[in-house]
Amino acid sequence: MMRxxxxxxxxxxxxxxxxxxxITPASFLEGAEIQVWRGNRELPLDEVFAVTIEGAADRPEDxxxxxxxxTSRMKRVGEYMDAGRIVIDGDIGMHCxxxxxxxxxxxxxxxxxxxxxxxxxxxxxxxxxxxDYCAAGYRGGRKGMTGGTVEIFGxxxxxxxxxxxxxxxxxxxNAGDMAGVELHDGTLIIKGDCRRPCGNMSGGVCVIYGIAYxxxxxxxxxxxxxxxxxxxxxxxxxxxxRGKGNLIVKDCTYxx
Amino acid sequence: MIIKDTVCxxxxxxxxDIEVTVEDGKIVATDNACTLGTSKFLGDHRMKSPIRxxxxxxxxxxxxxxxxxxVDMLLDADRPLLYGWSGTxxxxxxxxxxMAELLKGVIDNTSSVCHGPSILAIQEVGHPGCTLxxxxxxxxxxxxxxxxxxxxxxxxxxxxxxxxxxxxxxNSFRDRKVIVVDxxxxxxxxxxxEFVQIKPGCDYAVLSALRAIVRGKGDDLPRxxxxxxxxxxxxxxxxxxKAKFGAVYFGLGxxxxxxxxxxxxxxxxxxxxLNRHTKFTISAMRGHYNVYGSNExxxxxxxxxxxIDFSRGIAFYNPGETTAVDILAxxxxxxxxxxxxxxxxxxPRPCIEHLAEIPVVQIDPYANATxxxxxxxxxxxxxxxxxxxxAYRMDGVPIRTxxxxxxxxxxxxxxxxxxYARIQEVRQP
Numbered sequence: 001m002m003r004x005x006x007x008x009x010x011x012x013x014x015x016x017x018x019x020x021x022x023i024t025p026a027s028f029l030e031g032a033e034i035q036v037w038r039g040n041r042e043l044p045l046d047e048v049f050a051v052t053i054e055g056a057a058d059r060p061e062d063x064x065x066x067x068x069x070x071t072s073r074m075k076r077v078g079e080y081m082d083a084g085r086i087v088i089d090g091d092i093g094m095h096c097x098x099x100x101x102x103x104x105x106x107x108x109x110x111x112x113x114x115x116x117x118x119x120x121x122x123x124x125x126x127x128x129x130x131x132d133y134c135a136a137g138y139r140g141g142r143k144g145m146t147g148g149t150v151e152i153f154g155x156x157x158x159x160x161x162x163x164x165x166x167x168x169x170x171x172x173x174n175a176g177d178m179a180g181v182e183l184h185d186g187t188l189i190i191k192g193d194c195r196r197p198c199g200n201m202s203g204g205v206c207v208i209y210g211i212a213y214x215x216x217x218x219x220x221x222x223x224x225x226x227x228x229x230x231x232x233x234x235x236x237x238x239x240x241x242r243g244k245g246n247l248i249v250k251d252c253t254y255x256x
Numbered sequence: 257m258i259i260k261d262t263v264c265x266x267x268x269x270x271x272x273d274i275e276v277t278v279e280d281g282k283i284v285a286t287d288n289a290c291t292l293g294t295s296k297f298l299g300d301h302r303m304k305s306p307i308r309x310x311x312x313x314x315x316x317x318x319x320x321x322x323x324x325x326x327v328d329m330l331l332d333a334d335r336p337l338l339y340g341w342s343g344t345x346x347x348x349x350x351x352x353x354x355m356a357e358l359l360k361g362v363i364d365n366t367s368s369v370c371h372g373p374s375i376l377a378i379q380e381v382g383h384p385g386c387t388l389x390x391x392x393x394x395x396x397x398x399x400x401x402x403x404x405x406x407x408x409x410x411x412x413x414x415x416x417x418x419x420x421x422x423x424x425x426x427n428s429f430r431d432r433k434v435i436v437v438d439x440x441x442x443x444x445x446x447x448x449x450e451f452v453q454i455k456p457g458c459d460y461a462v463l464s465a466l467r468a469i470v471r472g473k474g475d476d477l478p479r480x481x482x483x484x485x486x487x488x489x490x491x492x493x494x495x496x497x498k499a500k501f502g503a504v505y506f507g508l509g510x511x512x513x514x515x516x517x518x519x520x521x522x523x524x525x526x527x528x529x530l531n532r533h534t535k536f537t538i539s540a541m542r543g544h545y546n547v548y549g550s551n552e553x554x555x556x557x558x559x560x561x562x563x564i565d566f567s568r569g570i571a572f573y574n575p576g577e578t579t580a581v582d583i584l585a586x587x588x589x590x591x592x593x594x595x596x597x598x599x600x601x602x603x604p605r606p607c608i609e610h611l612a613e614i615p616v617v618q619i620d621p622y623a624n625a626t627x628x629x630x631x632x633x634x635x636x637x638x639x640x641x642x643x644x645x646x647a648y649r650m651d652g653v654p655i656r657t658x659x660x661x662x663x664x665x666x667x668x669x670x671x672x673x674x675x676y677a678r679i680q681e682v683r684q685p
Binding site for chain 2: 013015016017019037038039040041073094113132133138139140177178181196199200214216217218220238239240241254255256
């Protein structure tokens, strides 16, 4: 088992983002020199982090990376990760876990935008809040997340699970505006409230345990169903297109 | 001297029929231009020479000193931001993109705070658009959604829509129907055959409802949607389906309200749906006269229309991350070059606070709100007045603007070219 500890060193310009897509379990296994980018300058990893490596491993499943210090501006950590474990003590910057296909990322604090963008497999757990476009797709893309699980214990920002095409997204708090917009497939569960969910949905399932504010008028009410002993309203849509998605809400309001 | 067929460098209409009267090296009158265009042509109080902030004072400096400062600032930065570009000609924008790539900086134009969402939507579902001439000659139904052309594009109605007779419309005022969708009454709604007043923030719901009606699913809708009676929505769809050629024009009322690009996507998909019944098009009411050009230039040079991050040596595009407002609000740049725009007058307060903290150079003919936040300002010629260059009209037609005055001011292209040459000397010796 290999344990990599990365503690952020004090920085002169702490708000300039660091792009660190090289921080994945697989890259520490190779033993090659790891570089990260601060704005337009490429730097060796140990200029940004105090690096401590304990133990050894011969497969990425046995590598655990722990990030500590101010990691709120570290972007793309865990991008393309396929196995192993990354633990982030505090907040993490944008694009954490982009395209990941396996392994686990656990975030103790908040996650910035595009957490788990276009994720294909694996698990992301965020103990704090996630910003906009959590578990979403890329600009102009047709498919967002296609597999795996994202679980947010706090709130999510706007456009959560946009273009969701597979996998499961669970938000324990509230979601922002347009959660699950263009949802194709997969499951989105929001334990709290949200606004205007699932616009232009074409398939998949979205369950909202709180109130769906400003529900779109283009969802056809199909009846009620019982979940966890409570009565929910079941809708199909979005009938603005040929959508056959299933939107289940505890309660909702309309923009009339 | 009267100069005919001058191009007006104010709004995206780029009216090309302006007559400018020049006497003693000054423009004294204009014909055909609207109030906005006239005030730009007759503009006064140009800055005399470059200025530099020294303590609490402004000191006049030479163009060479100003270029030195700009080059040093840009070369020192870890993440320079090059913002603006919509108020200058395409040739200068080209130099800007080359410069951003060589500096490994971020280049963004003002569309990230105006019609950027429109482009994001177009990237998702395409753009069923056409030129303004097509609309003038063919469109028998016009929908203005979330815009007020009487105030913002004053000649749009007289040159292309409400009052413009076309090849297939001999009496435009009688034969063309104009529908205006807005949250309040405006000068434009007074001219409409049908005014649809929606509640603020309800555009997406109303567009979805219209799509459902076009698809024959209108009976599932509630009695009112976003403050609009269902009957009125049915009537509008009926008018649209019966039209021979429809054109939708939308403004920032649609791009900058909640949902942003998803509103535009919904509008494009409505137009798509209407195209199953008749011919329909949709286009953005672009603001600055060459903001469309900045998208064109960026796209042909980098593949992306705005918000391009060259930090890693290749073009990366992600509005919300690589756009000026986001970068400034998150304090993610350490120097800023502003060309032909005025962010201090338009950006949120946290952005301006960061501008105040970092070195900023502005290239602009006039003192403006951003002057208060910059360290050096370099005055230049105004494209279309004392500098010539290419601009793109709101429908994507490139038009060459004229130089009607001889002045000593260098053009944006010349100043940027000198800065770029100096950066090349260091980075590509």
